[in-house]
Amino acid sequence: MAPTDMGEGVSKIEPRSEQRLSSAPGFGGEARADPSRGAMQKSVAGNPLSTLWANPGTGVFYYRVTAATALGLVAILAAILILSPVDAWILRCLAGAILLLTTLAAFAFVQLAKGREATIAAQRQLVDAGFETADAIVILRNDQGKLLQANAVAERISGFTSKELASSDVWRSRFLPGDQEAEEIVEAQALRSHRPIFRESTWIARNGERRSIRWSNVAMQYAPGSAPVLLKIGLDVTELRRHEISLLRNETYLRLAHRMAKLCHWHWRPDGPEWDIDPTSRRGRYVYSDETRDIFGYQPDELPNDGHDYARMIAHPEDQAALHAHYDAFRLGHDDSYSVEYRAIHREGRVLHIRETGERMRDENGHVIQIAGTFQDVTDLRASERSLQLAQADLRRSLRMSGLCHWSWQLSMDSLDGLPGVYQSSGDTADLLGLAPEDVALNDHDWHRQVVHPEDAEPSWERYQAFLNGPETSFIQEYRILSRFRGIRYVRSICEKTHDAQGRVVEIAGALQDITELRQRELELIKAKNAAEIANRSKTEFLANMSHELRTPLNAVIGFSQVIRDRYFGDAPDRYSTYAADIYKSGQLLLKLISDVLDMSKLEAGKVELFEEAVDVPSVAEDCLRMLQSRADEGQVRFERNWERDLPPLHADARAVAQILLNVLTNAVKFSPPDRCVHITGRLSDSGEYLIVIRDTGIGMSPEAMQNLFSAFHQADATISRRFGGTGLGLAITKRLMELHGGSIDLSSEPGQGTRVVLRFPQARVRTRD
Secondary structure, three states, rough: OEOOOOOOEHHHEOOOHHHHOOOOOOOOOOOOOOOOOHHHHHHHOOHHHHHHHOOOOHHHHHHHHHHHHHHHHHHHHHHHHHOOOOHHHHHHHHHHHHHHHHHHHHHHHHHHHHHHHHHHHHHHHHHHHHHHHHHOOEEEEEEEOOOEEEEEHHHHHHHHOOOEEEEEOOOHOOOHHHHHHHHHHHHHHHHOOOOOEEEEEEOOOOOOOOOOOOEEEEEOOOOOOOOOEEEEEEEOOOOHHHHHHHHHHHHHHHHHHHHHHOEOOOOOOOOOOOOOOOOOOEEEOOOOOOOOOHOOOOOHHHOOOOHHOOOOOOHHHHHHHHHHHHHHHOOOOOOOEEEEEEEEOOOOOEEEEEEEEEEEOOOOOEEEEEEEEEEEOOOOOOOOHHHHHHHHHHHHHHHHHHHHEEEEEEOOOOOOOOOEEEEOOOHHHHHHHOHHHHHOOOOOHHHHHOEOOOOHHHEEEHHHHHHOOOOOOEEEEEEEEEEEEOOOEEEEEEEEEEEEOOOOOEEEEEEEEEOOOHHHHHHHHHHHHHHHHHHHHHHHHHHHHHHHHHHHHHHHHHHHHHHHHHHHOOOHHHHHHHHHHHHHHHHHHHHHHHHHHHHHHHHHHHOOOOOOOEEEEHHHHHHHHHHHHHHHHHHEEEEEEOOOOOOEEEEHHHHHHHHHHHHHHHHHHHHOOEEEEEEEEEEEOOOOOEEEEEEEEEOOOHHEEEEEEEEOOOOOHHHHHHHHEEEEHHHHHHHHHHHHOOOOEEEEEEEEOEEEEEEEHHHHHOOOOO
């Protein structure tokens, strides 16, 4: 069937009489009956669309009438000729031939009509089948807008039957209020037009679902002069529109992601066919995305069409050579992909850090099908990395300077006690604490067992276990560790727990701080505090002693001088001479007391100067012993001397050596009970040092009393000053004078056993005899 233009262009379907689907059985035979004819007639009755082919037209009827008329006329003519009185056999033969030819022509006309009917029936069946099996909505409406027929697809999509759709209210309610009038206008235009008219609208199903339908409206008519009908074919494009919207949304998200990630993409577009991409060919151009404007400041069409030109235009001069090498290796096919980072110059002149990637994609046969890549501005990332590195360096420096290191223990939920797990610690933990790397990797229990000091390990582990199983979220404790390289160290441990949603401990994190120096400073402060308290107390005692020591000789001086001045005993020169000697003795005592105080002050101020010379120590010692002999006699104390023969002289200050010996010997005599002995010995040690040993058998001292024995204004026992007198400066002065000579004083004592003092002068001060 071929459409022809009629009137306003309404399509008309006319039968084609030259086609035949059935043939005559033979010459002189009858036409074969068509078994489908009844079926076709039934289909026509139930299918308005089939009525376009239901009437075979007037042509078949004309064929039959013409054949019957011609056959009848020829038969009459033949009968006339045969029955004519003319006795001519030629006429009779002619009449028979005409009759035969006419019969054959009529038979041919009849067969032609039957073939035409078969063709129309076949076409009608084809249209019916297409109507019902088409994967689209097919609806037939007349020019009055009444629905004549709808196929199964229309019923399935709408949820209504054809009979229900024939209702005007149901049909109109399938469209949105604004779409119904527009659809009617399009249908009216289609009925008047010579071409299909397309429109897309929303179709509402029975269940309220809205479907996007693309309608094709075309006018058709049964026969010339008949009223046209409207054939509406609708394609359900709902999924297509959803995919388009999803694609548009994804493209929008992709562009947004590119902008947020400062990313743009490019691909190579060859001049020839897309499937013929030659990596080494320069016939083509680069196509850049719009984001290049945001990254480089250039429009996509402003960027060069060649990689080397791009490198010269965009890349930093110091990075161009490396970028050229990457481009050449990729273009020549040495690499199918590349990733390079370089510095670029923005259009405004600022320096950018760009990460560029490129990839050559191939099909299963190895042919290149696409070349594409990306640019990404990683300037902020690199700046953040630098800031992070600086911050980490500052943190490590701060931790190292403060003696801190951190650790974390991610516990395993597979074991009953949560151990073992994954342990991590800062890299400087071993260095800060003086531990070996294998010590740092120990778990908590082994740490306490192998690293913590044995005296602190058990209590520390118990406190840690109580924290681990208890409600507290943080915990601080201090303990000692045994460092392999730094000995015993004091550390402060700070721990915190992290719980999961079920309340289980999943991580313990903390920090260790080496507080050894802090502890030492604390101890030093405590010692200094104690020393200050002792010094304060000693000064108080010293002042009390000094007041007593000064008051006693002063009272003697004042009393005896008044007796002499007032001549209290008359004319008694001998008695007054004795009193004068007592006054002299008291004055000497006052002078010694004041001299000790002044000497101590000068020593503490560092203003004592030594007048060094060759000193014969035994001779100086004998002078000191003579000065103390009277006091020794009063206390019934003896002196024993034992000097090594031929002792060399000592290069020292003679007055200072005498004061040192006098202070030590005075104490030995003062603290020795009657009938005891003070021993003084001098010799050279094996190392060449000059040793003077003074030993008594007096009251001795306890270890506690000896701790601050060489401190100024201190005496081993406060009661001693009351029993024996003295300022408590003698040994302090002696120690400082020995240190000025580069020597030392060693003192050992036991209560009730006496005291032994060793004065040790260095070898450098021993002079050889000439």
